[in-house]
Amino acid sequence: MDDLTGFQRDLLYVIAGADEPSGQEVKDEIETYYNSEINHGRLYPNLDTLVNKELVEKGQLDRRTNYYALGDQGLDQIKDRRSWEQQYLE
Template sequence: MNVSTTVQRDLLYVIAGHEDPTERTLKRTLESYYRTEIRPDRLASSLDALCQRGLVERVDRAETNYSLTKRGRHEIEARREWESGYFDPKRENK
């Protein structure tokens, strides 16, 4: 996966799960999941990095929204395929 932090990876998933979410929506969703505050500068730098890598694009509206690019969707699909090679929820631990 072409991301360097877990926040960037998780942002890809959150953006994929919403229709053009705002930074505010992304921040609230991650904070709820992590159960801690996400600093605005960390969120902004993570989103900038994803945009620079071509995984996410900014959609200009009254508020800045974000959408997943085809490349971003491909990265998620590749990650899920990779994960499935190591984790099968149907398999029992032995």
């Protein structure tokens, strides 16, 4: 996860916490967390990066709507990150 931006890492966590969210659902959740509007030009290229790194899987709900799901590598990245964080919180 050391090669991800903080925004990409946050997207990964949002996707992990939802059941195959659409891009719009990810956008809504991340906007709530950041307390500001996130434009499509920022969101979708970062989601595509997560897909290209094989951390997230992208599927199609219908002709206009994609969904995102955490892949095995994405889950491993989150577990590694949480383990790394935990050592500093003990």
